[in-house]
Amino acid sequence: MKILVGIKRVIDFNVRVRVKPDGSGVDLDGAKMSINPFDEIALEEALRLREAGKASEVIVISIGPNACQQQLRTGLAMGADRAIQVDTEEKLQPLAAARVFLALVEKEQPGLVIVGKQAIDDDNSQTGQMLAALWNRPQATFASEVVLEDQVARVTREVDAGLETIEIDLPAVITTDLRLNEPRFVKLPDIMKAKRKPLEVIPLADLAITNDNKLTIDHYAPPASREKGIMVDSAEALVAELKNRGLL
Amino acid sequence: MNKILIISEHNGSELSNSTAKCVSCAIETGGSVHILVLAADAADIAAQAAALNGVDEVISINHPNYSHAMAATLAPEIAAVGADYSHVYGPSSTYGRDLMPRVAALLGVNQVADIMTVKGSRSFQRPVYAGNAIIDVSVAEEMTVVATIRLASWAAASGGNNATISSRETTAEMPTHSRFIDLKTEGGDLPDLQSAKRVISGGRGLGSEENFKIIYALASKLGAGVGASRAAVDAGYVPNDMQVGQTGKIISPDLYMAFGISGAIQHITGIKDAGTIVAINKDAEAPIFEVADIGLVGDLFTVIPEIEAAI
Numbered sequence: 219m220k221i222l223v224g225i226k227r228v229i230d231f232n233v234r235v236r237v238k239p240d241g242s243g244v245d246l247d248g249a250k251m252s253i254n255p256f257d258e259i260a261l262e263e264a265l266r267l268r269e270a271g272k273a274s275e276v277i278v279i280s281i282g283p284n285a286c287q288q289q290l291r292t293g294l295a296m297g298a299d300r301a302i303q304v305d306t307e308e309k310l311q312p313l314a315a316a317r318v319f320l321a322l323v324e325k326e327q328p329g330l331v332i333v334g335k336q337a338i339d340d341d342n343s344q345t346g347q348m349l350a351a352l353w354n355r356p357q358a359t360f361a362s363e364v365v366l367e368d369q370v371a372r373v374t375r376e377v378d379a380g381l382e383t384i385e386i387d388l389p390a391v392i393t394t395d396l397r398l399n400e401p402r403f404v405k406l407p408d409i410m411k412a413k414r415k416p417l418e419v420i421p422l423a424d425l426a427i428t429n430d431n432k433l434t435i436d437h438y439a440p441p442a443s444r445e446k447g448i449m450v451d452s453a454e455a456l457v458a459e460l461k462n463r464g465l466l
Numbered sequence: 467m468n469k470i471l472i473i474s475e476h477n478g479s480e481l482s483n484s485t486a487k488c489v490s491c492a493i494e495t496g497g498s499v500h501i502l503v504l505a506a507d508a509a510d511i512a513a514q515a516a517a518l519n520g521v522d523e524v525i526s527i528n529h530p531n532y533s534h535a536m537a538a539t540l541a542p543e544i545a546a547v548g549a550d551y552s553h554v555y556g557p558s559s560t561y562g563r564d565l566m567p568r569v570a571a572l573l574g575v576n577q578v579a580d581i582m583t584v585k586g587s588r589s590f591q592r593p594v595y596a597g598n599a600i601i602d603v604s605v606a607e608e609m610t611v612v613a614t615i616r617l618a619s620w621a622a623a624s625g626g627n628n629a630t631i632s633s634r635e636t637t638a639e640m641p642t643h644s645r646f647i648d649l650k651t652e653g654g655d656l657p658d659l660q661s662a663k664r665v666i667s668g669g670r671g672l673g674s675e676e677n678f679k680i681i682y683a684l685a686s687k688l689g690a691g692v693g694a695s696r697a698a699v700d701a702g703y704v705p706n707d708m709q710v711g712q713t714g715k716i717i718s719p720d721l722y723m724a725f726g727i728s729g730a731i732q733h734i735t736g737i738k739d740a741g742t743i744v745a746i747n748k749d750a751e752a753p754i755f756e757v758a759d760i761g762l763v764g765d766l767f768t769v770i771p772e773i774e775a776a777i
Contacts, residue, residue, distance in 0.1 A: 229595075234598075234731075235595040235596075235598040235599060236598075237598075237599045244595060244598075244599055311576045312567065312576055312577070313570070313571060313574070313575065313576045316571060338595070338596060339594065339595060340594050341579065341580070341593065341595070341596065342567075342577075342579050343563050343567070344567035344570070344576070344577055344579065345567075346567075347537065347564065347565075347567035347568045347571070348567050348568070348570065348571035349571075350538070350568060351541060351567075351568040351569075351571035351572050352571055354641075355643065356538050356641070356643045356644040357537060357538060357564070357644075359537070359560075359563070359564045360560060360564070362706075372647065375560075376560070376706060376707075377560040377561070377564075377649075378559050378560045378561070378660065378715070379477075379649060379651050379707075380649060380650050380651035380707050381649070381650045381707075382646075382648070382649045382650075383647040383648050383649075383650075384536065384644060384645060384646055384647055385644075385647055386643060386644050386645070387643040387644075390643075395713075396713050397706060430574075431574060431575045431576060431606075431609050432576060433576050433578060433603050433604070433605055434603065434604045434605075434606070435601050435602070435603055436602050436604065437601065437602040438594075438601050439599065439600045439601075439602075440598075440599065441593070441597055441598065441599070441600055441738075444738065444757055444759070445759075447743070447755075447757075447758045447759040447760055447761060448759070448760055448761070449755075449760075449761045449762070449763070450760060450762050451762070452762070452764075452772070453762070453764075453769045453772030453773045453775075453776055454772065454776045455762075456744065456746075456760060456762050456769075456773065456776075457773055457776035457777055459760055460721070460742075460744070460760070463742065465664075465720065465721045465741075465742055466688070466721075466777060
């Protein structure tokens with residue numbers, strides 16, 4: 219069974235994001251870029267399934283310009299068997315990204331597609347669910363545990379009320395939450411080895427997907443800042459202040 | 467004129483507060499407001515939905531397969547009903563975030579995630595980059611607006627209404643490939659984090675699961691919900707469903723008190739809509755003090771008993 223894993227190139231989660239003064243976007247100049255952390259967890263899960271003998275091949279996919287080959291190489295160094303870059307300068311919105319994945323699903327016929335529950339740049343949390351809808355297959359979002367049996371996955375999901383377990387028939391889409399696993403560190407010899415692994419570049423146009431019904435995003439602004447607070451010097455003063463404000 | 471369909475969230479018998487928040491966003495958007503209730507036994511929930519002010523009609527559909535909210539089961543029916551509407555809204559809870567993109571894809575549109583502000587009937591503001599930037603998003607006339615509503619940004623619509631309730635049968639085909647097994651809740655008797663007016667949270671500064679008891683004790687004295695930072699969850703002091711932050715719950719209580727929480731960006735993202743943020747930390751340099759309305763530098767193990775004595 220093949221597993222497709224989507225990995226998105228995003229600003230590293232440790233970088234403090236700043237909005238450009240002209241409101242055209244956020245400042246990415248020289249910023250460290252990484253694999254979206256949720257996608258890294260998706261890849262780790264796929265690798266563990268392969269290592270447990272439940273999958274035969276792990277393919278990492280990224281949609282974007284040549285720069286995202288850097289993240290694909292990292293994915294190969296982590297242990298993916300091969301990589302596909304869907305080459306485009308356009309930042310695809312989730313529906314188009316899901317259509318790209320569907321085209322690759324039709325070509326590769328995987329048993330599972332695993333992606334992060336959301337990308338930490340646009341925080342959309344849509345692509346996995348949309349792929350499942352277009353593919354007419356099950357989805358298990360926000361996964362914190364995945365148990366694979368013959369043609370069935372039992373997935374525990376992190377929902378507001380607690381932990382929900384569902385059973386889904388394969389093929390299916392799983393989106394990963396933070397507690398599913400801890401991704402491995404890449405070792406130097408693996409980076410060398412990854413250079414020899416296949417990385418296929420497919421121009422977006424070759425997949426002939428429909429790229430319509432886009433949302434218009436026209437302005438970025440920094441969030442409203444809170445007013446400067448006060449410091450108190452004792453628990454009594456704190457309680458007095460809270461009572462004064464009608465909060466206790 | 468806009469026709470707005472709100473997808474209700476419920477636990478099988480009670481309507482979630484999140485639906486009332488969606489109603490507020492729909493009223494702000496403008497147009498007629500309908501609520502769709504899909505349940506195994508929808509009658510009680512539909513009555514609760516019909517009581518929300520601003521709602522014009524409630525549509526209820528009963529089906530045994532709706533006894534557990536599974537996106538793959540619900541989405542085809544919602545897309546079928548939603549095709550007659552200009553807007554389809556759901557809450558940005560895990561329920562809505564699971565379900566609404568699936569609905570959007572079936573309707574062939576991108577979804578607007580986490581509406582904070584309505585600027586026009588087809589233009590909105592939403593957070594990106596963990597709330598470090600706010601973008602303006604607009605949806606073209608020919609597209610259905612499918613959106614989730616950021617719960618921390620909206621107050622619940624009030625009750626007292628008596629909207630019309632109509633019942634329908636399911637029309638869409640239901641898949642059999644997804645099955646509910648069970649749901650484990652870990653919270654106990656404490657008020658729900660999302661709806662609590664006061665929340666007391668503890669961080670790594672608590673030091674152990676045992677020490678967290680003083681947080682529970684203070685919370686029960688104040689009738690508050692209990693939350694925790696990701697660091698406290700990762701250290702195993704508390705279960706994950708208590709986690710507050712970008713990767714946990716985003717909350718907006720009137721009063722938020724953080725004990726022994728340093729204030730990582732991802733935690734701040736979860737609390738910045740709180741009315742008043744109080745921070746108690748022994749490190750005067752902790753970043754939590756930058757967002758706190760009231761700060762106190764001190765050891766939480768001495769401060770908490772002093773607070774209890776002073777209340």
